[in-house]
Amino acid sequence: MTRSADRNHDITRVAVSTVIFTVRRTGDAISLSLPLVRRTRDPHEGQWALPGGWLxxxxxLDAAAxxxxxxxxxxxxxxxxxxxxFGAVDRSPSRVVSIVYWALLRQDDVDAQVAAHAAAGDAPENVAWFDATDLPGLAFDHxxxxxxxxWRLRNKVGYSRIAHGLLADEFTLAELREVYEAILRRRLDPANFRRQAEGSGTLIPTERFRTGSHRPARLYRYNRDVELADHGPLGVRA
Amino acid sequence: MTRSADRNHDITRVAVSTVIFTVRRTGDAISLSLPLVRRTRDPHEGQWALPGGWLxxxxxLDAAAxxxxxxxxxxxxxxxxxxxxFGAVDRSPSRVVSIVYWALLRQDDVDAQVAAHAAAGDAPENVAWFDATDLPGLAFDHxxxxxxxxWRLRNKVGYSRIAHGLLADEFTLAELREVYEAILRRRLDPANFRRQAEGSGTLIPTERFRTGSHRPARLYRYNRDVELADHGPLGVRA
Known part of the structure; x- marks a missing residue:
């Protein structure tokens, strides 16, 4: 179409990478975690990188991710x-445009998938999980x-998506608040959080309660209507 | 990296396209408008397409857009x-991944830029403005x-960005409501709209008023602090 394109199109490559967030509980602490893959060749051999590959x-793009x-x-x-x-000119030794995907995954789903691969003897190599807020220096611009x-997770993700992506089907408001605290890295006032969450229209109270060492806490589920409406025309077509 | 990449990377090309929205007033009607470019070569010669080209x-990517x-x-x-x-396999006769950008542009800025090009004798050819909600069949998947x-405009754009992108520096709540009505394609209740807009924290009332055939209406300006905070880490780096 243009002269520069005729000269250059054969040396810009398209890759995909994916950021998978889950929440991990260690004792009383809850933290945001993501899997990384150790690179086995140059560039950046031996460094950790986001999972991905060439289109x-x-x-x-979705299938490649x-x-x-x-x-x-x-x-x-x-x-x-x-x-x-991401397409900065100097983000890789050769010119690479990376289309980045993300997903939220429940810890129990992660555990089940990891266990299934271990049982089948095809556990992936060179993969480890890291605290998302305490990463080593990664390959490229990762x-x-x-x-x-x-930043997108902290700013743009509503109650229903968090609940859907990171919690079990039914959860207490305290469990939802803990996930938010892990994402935002600060304590939230329980009464304010309850008021906002209940007013969001994305959570549906059930008649079931979590019982245990504390007083019984009502279980909620997320409102699928709201979640499904959020994907827009692309979601409908996909 | 993989065999498929070695075989294929030389025939996937990266393009950029841009959707520019403005609001146009014709008499009492206000509509959402965008510029298209008539293609002068195959594929889709003669059809209208979004402005763009090869990376x-x-x-x-930003510079290419x-x-x-x-x-x-x-x-x-x-x-x-x-x-x-956008990267569907069949969206073009050859494999093209298009990174799409968008912007909101005030009508007076559009008029000033168009007039400057006309005066300089370098007005672009094959460009026309279309009602965004009443388009002909466009080239590719445009x-x-x-x-x-x-859909993104209708769902994700807050009061401050709309005000910043599509209105003059100072505007009445009725003018802001009209822009929303053009985007959403439905009438909004003035009292409800006023309450929501004033409660959004993104508009700052001034001590100035629009006078004319109606009773004086207070002028507002958008809160730049809110707008600037919305760009996230990419905005800071760019």
């Missing part, structure tokens, strides 16, 4: 959402990508 | 925001792209 000529995530980590989220395209994903 | 090897928009339409928004990457941009 194949015959697959959509799912395939490369499964190939590198064995994980299969129920859906992946496109986050952003620290910047994680920072951007964390 | 150059030596420019960032600005450059190709200026080359095809002469328009220079104060900023462009990345919207989404109708889908506009639908997605409209």
């Amino acid at each position: 194949d000529i015959s697959e959509s 799912s395939r490369t995530l499964a190939e590198t980590t064995g994980l299969q989220p129920s859906y992946l959402e496109q986050l952003y395209a 620290n910047d990508i994680v920072d951007y994903a964390l | 150059d090897i030596s420019e960032s 600005s450059r190709t928009l200026a080359e095809t339409t002469g328009l220079q928004p104060s900023y462009l925001e990345q919207l989404y990457a 109708n889908d792209i506009v639908d997605y941009a409209l």
